[in-house]
Amino acid sequence: MTKPRTAAIQYAHDHRPQFLNELNEFASIPSVSTEPANKEDVQRAAEWLANHLKDLGMENIQIFSTARHPIVYGDYLKAGANAPVALIYGHFDVQPAEPLELWHSDPFAPQMRGENLYARGTTDMKGQIIAILAAIEAIKQTSGLPINFKFIFEGEEEIGSPNLTNFIPEHKELLASDFAVNPDTGMIDLDLPTITYGLRGLAYFELRVTGPDHDLHSGQFGGEIHNPAQALCELIAGMHDEQHRVTLPGFYDKVRSLSAEERLSLSQLPGVDEATVLKHTGAPALYGEAGYSPIERSSARPTLEVNGLLSGYTGSGSKTVLPAWAMAKISMRLVPDQDPKMVEQQLRAYMQAHAPNTIRWEIIDLQGGSASISDRNSPAVKAMVKAFDTVWGKPTIFRREGGSVPVVAQFQQHLKIETVNTGFSLPDDNMHGPNEKLHIPTWHKGIDSLIHFFYNIADAQ
Helix, strand or coil: CCHHHHHHHHHHHHCHHHHHHHHHHHHCCCCECCCHHHHHHHHHHHHHHHHHHHHCCCEEEEEECCCCCCEEEEEECCCCCCCCEEEEEEECCECCCCCHHHCCCCCCCCEEECCEEECCCHHHHHHHHHHHHHHHHHHHCCCCCCCEEEEEEECCHHHCCCCHHHHHHHCHHHHCCCEEEECCCCCCECCECEEEEEECEEEEEEEEEECCCCCEEHHHHECCECCHHHHHHHHHHCCECCCCCECCCCCCCCCCCCCHHHHHHHHCCCCCCHHHHHHHHCCCCCCCCCCCCHHHHHHCCCEEEEEEEEECCCCCCCCCEECCEEEEEEEEEECCCCCHHHHHHHHHHHHHHHCCCCCEEEEEEEEEECCEECCCCCHHHHHHHHHHHHHHCCCCEEEEECCCCHHHHHHHHHHCCCEEECCCCCCCCCCCCCCCEEEHHHHHHHHHHHHHHHHHHHHCC
């Protein structure tokens, strides 16, 4: 290694306790974006991040207010006009921690147990943000930054990035860069560095069904009034056929087919066999669209899932009620070239065709974002592959991922740049679930990889 790289890596190793303390502090902020009660906490997380960028010597730091949660911007453009500009993306909001009774420790009081740090947001994605900032600090404090940086951190990713959608095209000049880095994906396994080239989109709705104008006695009115809870279950059950295909009209019309080459490539990924999937999930058996493998179903095919159901009496004991209303949260993971707005029309068409006249219904559009396919052969991707080879000494795994990061498609559309999608979360990190964790030894190797990555970018010029 060159002397600057060696010095930066040594700095990172010497400052590991500091970086971990910073993550502990950051993860202690309950920045749950979906809960109105946590609005001030999301703002506090934005301010913490802005102050951290300032402490690192970054410049032009701004906190942009939006209709809901803020966006943090900063930059460092002193590497010279000919040096490439990296746009670093991240989100500082987190999912709700409920159900709290399933956590083994306070979700917002980070706790080390063995080699893992447990807290909400450690892996998704406050730990990933701190990893990038730690790598930048190590380089800046030893040899100086060899490339330019811009930063955009949002507080609404977990609710679909509604305000980032307009922010990016409205600030194209401010955000103009040569490539982007998104560390919000992850690794297939502990020892397999991974780059994600495909991300699914998202369409998320609340479906409300109403019947009588108030709750009724189920003995007096059951059998003559259509129960909204039953009607909703019937409608949801009809949204899949016997082959587990989604029945919304036209749902598959725009779905991009998988080539034989890509299907072969996906089948050869490690950790995608049935036994491994069942081990990670605890499910008794697999399920999904006929004619496709588990990895294809979860990363390259569209889906429709029920994320929540609510109706009637759910307290302890019994209450013989015929509820006045029922509600379901329904999301669709989308693939290229599906459009979230078109999917909303398909859901409405399904309801118009199948909802009985014994109920009333309403669809509320909550969030949406497009799918993306990134260039596996971009210079930035090649630089990351080389960095992984240096640190892990193993070939980089390329995969499609079932989750959604709408900003990647927005960068392609509005900034005309490709994104390196990577990260250091693991399949058993319980992302979005109870006891979310981050494997700290892997995280440290991730910081080292990012240091090499930024030097590789500079050396390629």
